[in-house]
Every structure is written in structure tokens, then in C-alpha cells.
Amino acid sequence: xxxxxxxxxxxxxxxxxxxxxxxxxxxxxxxxxxxxxxxxxxxxxxxxxxxxxxxxxxxxxxxxxxxxxxxxxxxxxxxxxxxxxxxxxxxxxxxxxxxxxxxxxxxxxxxxxxxxxxxxxxxxxxxxxxxxxxxxxxxxxxxxxxxxxxxxxxxxxxxxxxxxxxxxxxxxxxxxxxxxxxxxxxxxxxxxxxxxxxxxxxxxxxxxxxxxxxxxxxxxxxxxxxxxxxxxxxxxxxxxxxxxxxxxxxxxxxxxxxxxxxxxxxxxxxxxxxxxxxxxxxxxxxxxxxxxxxxxxxxxxxxxxxxxxxxxxxxxxxxxxxxxxxxxxxxxxxxxxxxxxxxxxxxxxxxxxxx
Numbered sequence: 001x002x003x004x005x006x007x008x009x010x011x012x013x014x015x016x017x018x019x020x021x022x023x024x025x026x027x028x029x030x031x032x033x034x035x036x037x038x039x040x041x042x043x044x045x046x047x048x049x050x051x052x053x054x055x056x057x058x059x060x061x062x063x064x065x066x067x068x069x070x071x072x073x074x075x076x077x078x079x080x081x082x083x084x085x086x087x088x089x090x091x092x093x094x095x096x097x098x099x100x101x102x103x104x105x106x107x108x109x110x111x112x113x114x115x116x117x118x119x120x121x122x123x124x125x126x127x128x129x130x131x132x133x134x135x136x137x138x139x140x141x142x143x144x145x146x147x148x149x150x151x152x153x154x155x156x157x158x159x160x161x162x163x164x165x166x167x168x169x170x171x172x173x174x175x176x177x178x179x180x181x182x183x184x185x186x187x188x189x190x191x192x193x194x195x196x197x198x199x200x201x202x203x204x205x206x207x208x209x210x211x212x213x214x215x216x217x218x219x220x221x222x223x224x225x226x227x228x229x230x231x232x233x234x235x236x237x238x239x240x241x242x243x244x245x246x247x248x249x250x251x252x253x254x255x256x257x258x259x260x261x262x263x264x265x266x267x268x269x270x271x272x273x274x275x276x277x278x279x280x281x282x283x284x285x286x287x288x289x290x291x292x293x294x295x296x297x298x299x300x301x302x303x304x305x306x307x308x309x310x311x312x313x314x315x316x317x318x319x320x321x322x323x324x325x326x327x328x329x330x331x332x333x334x335x336x337x338x339x340x341x342x343x344x345x346x347x348x349x350x351x352x353x354x355x
Contacts, residue, residue, distance in 0.1 A: 047087035132186025140191035144170030248336035281318035
């Protein structure tokens, strides 16, 4: 029986990892709730409290024989490190999903991949948390990324200043906690390096403009609104493409309109202006902005704020529409190609979808 429980205990980290990730994937990201962010803040505070306790001389130098029996398990097992692993794992899992939902272009996806790597690596870092430099670094990363979400969410603004301030706030939290630990175990230099990297990543559009989250983006021949729904006339895909019902290879007549429809989640109280940046691929200049059309967004709608823009007289070639903030941070990108009727072997086949 004891051997059975030992084997089950060895499987617990993997079980908790997959169960926790599945739960987070089902409950967060699609609609970012204030309660979710406060729960994650509680995880962060719990991880900070645990780090503070673990760095105390009374914990490091404790003589197990002198500890009251009800509390000896804290010193004779790895539970404190498992606890730290749990809190970091929960935070990284949630942050990965939040940023994954917001990432829709190459640089932002790369940032999400880095978070995913850290999420998986965390499952093998239990003993490494005894080296406090790593613990401070992970705590700082989680604090900064969480505050990057939390501050704009609470203030109702996605201005760049809040990203930089929230990053510095996360680093300051680590420095404050480190200054209160009498042993000063490990180094907090990596925390500053992480803060510098995040600021650089934001400046080059590698970090999506959280807490804005893309819900839908689509290219259509026509858009009509009936009641609370939008009906999009789109290009039907061939029977062989079982992974999608629509195609972004459009066949147009001269002067025909092309619409871009987007749905963006914004938290309640957030008011900003978004833009559809219509861009054409050229051999000389790469992606060239042809038209940038703005529209106001008021947050709070559960299914996201929906809007559309259109453009006429699109020349044949590769196009894309980038959904951007006022300071040109990318929320989503939708590529498509245009050909004229004379170039098509068959007339376009339409399909109408409700959004």
C-alpha cells in the first residue's frame, strides 16, 4: 500500500499540471474577469510570502528536533518548494493563456512561446528553487507580467506609460521583498534584466497590448447588421479544406468593396480608439500602409466590441489588415489575397456566417 501511495505521489505534479492548465484554459482568457486577476494577485502574494519565510534564518537553520511535531513536515519534506512550484506554475499557466489569447502576429506569438517554455520548465524546477536567484527571477517575471495586465485593466487605459510603470512596479516589489529578507540569499540582478527585456519587447511590438483580447477577425464581401448580430458574406473554401469553412483568397470585380470585421474584448470602463490598418505587400517596400481607419471602443461587452471598416478598388496581390491601438501596438492581423474576375477560372462561391 505504501508503494502505491509513493507512485501516486510521483504522478501528482503531472496531474496537477495538466488539470490546472485545462481548468485555466476553460475559465480565463476569453473574458478577462476582475475576479481572475485578483485571484492571480493572491497567488503572487502567496509566492512572495513563501519566499520570505524560506529565506529566514529560522527556516534555513532550523533544527527539526526543536520544531513542534505538528510543524515538522515543513522542514522534513519538500512541501515549501512544491508550494512555490505550484504558485509559479499557476501564474505562468494563467499568463500564458492570457497572452496567447492576445497574441496574433509573429513577434507576439514568439513571446507567448517563451512563456510556454517557462511553463513546462517549471515542472522540473522544484529543487532549483533552493537557489534563490532563480526564485527571485521567476517571482519578478510573474509580478511584472501580471501588473502589465492588472494596471491597464483597473485604470481603463492601454496607454504605453502604464506598461512601463507596471513593469517597474513588479521589479520594485521584488526589491522590497528582497530588502526585507535578512539573509539576502541569491541575486536580484536577473530581475532588472527581465524588466529591461520586457520594456524592449514592448517597444518593438513583441508584447500584445493587454488587456485587449482578439475575439474575431474576418475578411468579407459584405457586412450586414440585424438586431444584435452581424452577417458576413465570405468566400467559401473548397471541399478539401476541412479545417476551415471560409477562404481569404478573394475574387473581386472593379470597384467592389472588401470589409474587415473585428471583435475585440476590452474590460469594463476601458475606452480607447482602435484602427484598421489596410496594408499592401509590395516588392520594393514590403508591407505598405494604404489606409488607416479608426473607431472608438467602449469596454464591458461580454462578446467583445464589434466593428468593421471597408475599402474599395483593391489591386490584385497580397493584403492584410492590422488591428492596432492608437500608439500602433498590434492586436490582430488578418492576411488575404486579391485577384480580379478576369484572372479567376471560376466565379466566387459565397457563404454567409453569423457573428
